[in-house]
Amino acid sequence: MPLPFRKPPPPAPKPPQRAGGRSFAGLLAVLLSAHEAGAQEIPGFLPHQREPFFVFPDALRLSLESLPWISVVALVLVIGSIAASLLRRAAERRRAERRAILAPEGGERFMMLDLLVHAVRRGRAPDDHRLARAAQIAREVAGLKDAETRLGEASALCDRPVTAGTFRWMRGALSDASRRRLFETALAVLLESGPLEEREFAFLGCLARGIELAPGEAGELRWLLPA
Helix, strand or coil: CCCCCCCCCCCCCCCCCCCCCCCHHHHHHHHHHHHHHCCCCCCCCCCCCCCCCCCCCHHHHHHHHHCCHHHHHHHHHHHHHHHHHHHHHHHHHHHHHHHHHHCCCCHHHHHHHHHHHHHCEECCEECHHHHHHHHHHHHHHHCCCCHHHHHHHHHCCCCCCCCCHHHHCCHHHCCHHHHHHHHHHHHHHHHHHCCCCHHHHHHHHHHHHHHCCCHHHHHHHHHHCCC
């Protein structure tokens, strides 16, 4: 007896594909294969890249790369030397203007007055208490007329910030006693605005280094000198 005829089962439906012809299973296989191979880029995807903060122009980059490093170092040194020379000339010009206001004859009298001019400033302007004390010293010691007005005018021309170089020009003409006297004068003016703070200690340190005041010359004031 013949067997009844049976139709074969319909084929299994194919999984749907995403746009672009790549199924999820195929994409997963690509990801796994790329991970195993240590690939940096996956087909169809771009890696995330950060934009550089600054990029040299091509012409400048090529010119810098073509220069020997010794030339670059020499160029930096030349620029630094020119800048230092300009700053030194500007300081000398301001000092000449202060001398014309305070003591055109110069000498140790001008050194004392120039120290007072720098000591009266507290921040961006002269301190009233310091200025009054400095004017008293200028009248009694240096015989300066209109002391408060002239010191205030000259203080607008002082070095900012004050460094050891501000007073270095004095060192060659000062005796040991003169160095100590200048240091004591500066201390007396600074104390008029209250107890010494970090800014005042820094000023005294610059003065001591500028005029080369040794701890032995400072006597009982040597604790004020920088270590």
